[in-house]
Amino acid sequence: MLLQSTLTSLRKLPLTCFEADSRKVLPGSIFVCSQGLNHDSHHFVDEAVARGAIGLIATRPVDTRLPCFVMPGHAMSISLISHYYQNPQRQLFNIGVTGTNGKTTVAYSLHKILNQTSPSAYTGTLGCEFDGHQGELINTTPDAITLLNLMKRMVDKGVTHHVMEVSSHALDQDRVSCMDYDITIFTNLGEDHIDYHGSRDDYLQAKLRLADRLKPDGFAIINLDDPMAMAIMDRCQQKSRILTYSTQNPEASLYADPVSASCQGAEFQLHYQGSAYKVSTPLPFQFNVENSLAILAPLLATGQEPEQAINYLKYLSPVPGRCEVISLGNGATAIVDYAHNHDALSGLIRHVRQHTNGHVLTVIGVTGDRLMDAEVIGRCCSQLSDHSFFTTDNPMGLEPDTILASMCRQAISNKITIEANRERAIALALSRFSQQKHSNDVLLVCGKGPETWQYTSIDKLQSEPYAGDKAVIETYARAGGLLL
Structure with a gap:
């Protein structure tokens, strides 16, 4: 009855959208308040009103002149917004991709392939x-209200398929509580975000x-080469169909x-349903x-002919910031990659x-937010590389010197x-190429991928501009006569 x-x-x-962050409220927004362990957005009602909110959804009474709809809990607020939008998530074919590594490559590539035949979205x-819409997100997986706003726009634009990365933070914080997925893809479950989760098992x-x-x-699509594969299969097999993939186990689907x-690039022979196919x-x-x-599996699961699915894979464009290769004039190679954990x-x-x-x-x-990982990352890179350049990557409120000191603690x-300025660190690394003229050298610039900002404070709405790793490489390589 309340709903x-x-x-x-x-x-x-005359509302335009729902907004959970008072700083992002625009005229026509409904401001949605919630209360957590460390944050209570009811305290920011005045700011939302000043920015043009035309109403509130809250979990307790609020002193305001605007219409205020009080829900018994934040979950009910999410349900209210979903019903207002006529449950847009149920009108989409949703594919969720999670994993310690690989989820961006898999999700974005799959979106690009699907979009060739069916209107697709990626988050x-x-x-x-x-x-045609391209917008930045504060988090890999948006909060439920942002997701519902986006999915309503997707449905209005005729989108039929939605491929999204699902992070461990989002799952732990119930950001995808409004979602039911047609396909889930588990790329691998290693170790990450221990600062947040507390332990590997909690992660x-x-x-x-x-x-x-x-x-x-x-369909649950599972990497059989991952040590956690059996645990994932046990969790999925009671309610879904399973497809597995492997480069080691011939029993995989x-x-x-x-x-x-x-x-x-790569070439391999794919074995699927008793037949073999050449893939490049x-x-x-x-x-x-x-x-x-992992990209092929959902295409095959939904009835795509193997030859057609394989052909799509052949012409994939590189995913921005994921193993982006830049060939240099002296025969060396620079690679920009998002790799940021051990x-x-x-x-x-x-x-x-x-x-x-x-x-x-x-x-x-x-x-x-990964200070606990700094020592092992510093040790790993110094041991495995001929030389490493330690620099900044989204300090998020910490002094860069604190992070760099931790990185050096176990490093060789x-x-x-050590060069805190990221642009200068890349320039120093490239200068070694121009001096030594080693034609088979490889420079790996890791951590930021395609990002063109630095989060110097913990507030992700306040970033500092950064040219981006690829642009910096090209600028200094051109200046040093290294760019083809």
Whole structure:
């Protein structure tokens, strides 16, 4: 009764969208208040009103002249917004991708392929993209209210498929509580965000919650090479169909063997339903063979012919900031990649080692919310690279010197250079190429991917502009006569 009467009242207002952050309220917005353990947005009602809010949804009475709809809890507020929008998430074919590494490559590539035949949307680390719209997101997985706003726009634009990255934070904080997925993809479950989750097991348990959001007739796509594969399968098999993929286990639904990978791409033979197919992809290195299988699996699960799905993979464009290769004039190579945790960094450097006999240089920073990881990342990069350049990467309120000191604590001191200014760190690394003229050298610039900002404070709405790793490489390589 409360829901229906509130919906009737809401529909009488000329509202444009719902907003959970008072700083983002625009004229016509309904400001949605909530109270958590450390934050109570009811205190920011005056700011929302000043910015043009025309009404409030709250979980307790608020002294205001605006219409205020009091819900018994924030979950009920989310349900109210979903019903107001006529449940846009149920009008989309939703694919959720989670994993410690690879989820952006898989989700964004899958979106690009689907969009060739069906209007598709993507939400994730690279922002939100659909029907010509491209917008940045504060988090990899937006809060439920932002998601509902976006999905309403998607439906209005005729979008039918929605591919989204689902982070461990989002699963732990119930940001996707309004979602039921037609397909879930688990790329791998390593170790990440321990600062937030407290332990590896808590992190893994958060990731596994994606299985609970899968529709009963949906597909769970699981990397059989991941040590957590059996736990994921146990969580999924009671309610869904399962497709597995592997580069090691021939019992997988999709099995790749043999595999040939390099800095420029990969080729492999796909074994699927008793037949073998030759596959080529511009995605470089062995780990992207796993990602390629994760991209193919949902296409095959939804009835795509293998030959057609494989053909799409052949012409994939590089995902921004994910193993983006820049060939330099002296034969060296620069690679921009988002790798920022121990698993991704060690895997990337080891794969590069397999494909070059030159020097491997790494530019790397650690974000302010990952200070606990700084020592192991510093040690890893200094051990596996010929030389590493430690720099900044979204300090988020911490002094860069504090982060850099932690990175150096276990690092090999004669194999590192410290330069807090990221642009200068990249320039220093490139100068080694121009001086030494090693034609097989590889420079890895890691951590930020395509980001063109630095979060110096903990408030992600207040960022400082940054040219971006790829642009900085091209600028200094051109100045040094290294750009082809």
